Amino acid sequence: MTSITKSQNQIRLTADPHKPLSPAIYPTSVFLFENTAELIDFVEAKSPDRFEYARYGNPTRRAMEYVLAELEGAEDAVLCASGMAACTMPVLALLQSGDHLIFTSDSYLKTRTFIEKTLPAFGIATTIVEPDIQAVEAAIRPETKLVFTEMPTNPLYRVIDLEGLTSLCRKRGLISMIDSTLASPVNLNPIRHGADLVVHSMTKYFAGQNDLIAGGVAGRKDLVSQVRDRIGELGAILPAQECYRLYMSTKTMQLRVERQNSTTLALAEYLEGHARIRKVYHPMLASNVDAEQARRYLRGGGCLFTIDIDGGFDQMRAFCDATKVFRIGPSFGSPESLLDPPVIMSHWNVAPEQRAAMGITDSMVRISVGLEDVNELKADLDQALQKAF
Structure with a gap:
């Protein structure tokens, strides 16, 4: 894991020309353009580092996204409204009707409920297996697209062979997604072991005070970009004030x-x-x-x-x-x-x-x-x- 203090120091020195000790809060819903040429340049750039409407991005949120990406060794990251949003938005962004998802059995009950009861309404098939490589491999179908597991699992703390899982997913052309909430980046960095995506309920260790709800997704840039679009479409965003508080809490x-x-x-x-x-x-x-x-x-x-x-x-x-x-x-x-x-x-x-x-x-x-x-x-x-x- 990259030092948390070091990563935040680096981000704040590069993300704001004024180099504040703490990130600025942008309590605005709208970002303006000087002229249509600037607007066209923004639309064509499609960059998460430029802003028009706060549902799609905010500089305060972006500062914390950089920190999450740095801590996880990811190409990019996106914040969202809760840990449940972090678990559900990637699935809704990356899978479509006819696809199949594999999920491991010991898990947060609300995540399992979403997978077993909500996804079928979208035409997405699911299989629940024990958290071991053989069970995952046996469950793979031609239409399988994503393998999702917690690490460690909740509440029995199963620990899957992570590199074995990510190697299997690469070999079979599947996306691997790890809910690392119980570990935090302090104890585990799934991307460094080959995972495509890692999700967190940042309500827990990141916030650390029982005073805010937040989620985050980090990983491959192409996948995070799709998740970012879905978060914006469905409005599962984290306000600037919450992003600031999350940034400050992460320091400890x-x-x-x-x-x-x-x-x-x-x-x-x-x-x-x-x-x-x-x-x-x-x-x-x-x-x-x-x-x-x-x-x-x-x-x-x-x-x-x-x-x-x-x-x-x-x-x-x-x-x-x-x-x-x-x-x-x-x-x-x-x-x-x-x-x-x-x-x-x-x-x-x-x-x-x-x-x-x-x-x-x-x-x-x-x-x-x-x-x-x-x-x-x-x-x-x-x-x-x-x-x-």
Whole structure:
């Protein structure tokens, strides 16, 4: 990963002739032209670095797009309104009726819902497979166009052989797209391992404060250009003020993520030996089914891990209700530590047999680790587990 501070210093010195320490905010919907000759030059150039209407681009947004591209080692990047927009806009931009998409099974539920329930209305076929190369290869059809996976996956932290996947996609003429939200550019750069596109919910590590919603797509310039057009057509844009706040928060992302890496792993290792815990899911644990791949590709495990409490639904609820430092809520990547019981938070309306097939149990809790002291967090988890029984 390119140093975050270095990349932002380089961008701000080249993107604005006045060389401000922070990017300017352009709170305008319209950019003017001096004459028709200038307008014709703009239309013919088709450059994302020139602007006419804020739905298609804004200098503040463009500054942050350069930072995202630099951090991911990408040819270009585009920002959008949310992480869901980052996942859906490339699919809607690059696929059409008659195409086929392959997606891996352990995933953010809303992304899977979009793929399974929304895409068929567009005439796009989908196949859900386990996150391994053999399963992906077996699912390829003549009409397959895109392979989409999270890395690591959510909430069980599977780690696919990324270079094996991207090599397979190149060999078969497919687009590879990686949702790297759980890793962040601090821990993983999929494009450097051959991926065509990487998407992020920038709400998480980039923003880092639980105070804004944003998404981003980085990768090959030709693909990003198509995604940019679709974002403009559908209006899934990120306003200039939000882009500015995202830019400023990104300056501390590396420090935050590195601290969360170490604290989270320490808590996961502690709870793995706890008498009240049936299983701990964390990408860097030796017990993880994909531990070898995790060590190969990830520089750190991030701020998330999942526990399966040695009990049932009632013990899980009692544990969550007994914590004092941890609060109950969705999302991750913020300074505050959070608990997310997926059987309630995200999968409440999913049939029990479907939840079981997804690996979601009634006693499971996804834990997002913030920036608090590791010993304080450990003590809080321990006392809550004692009270749960």
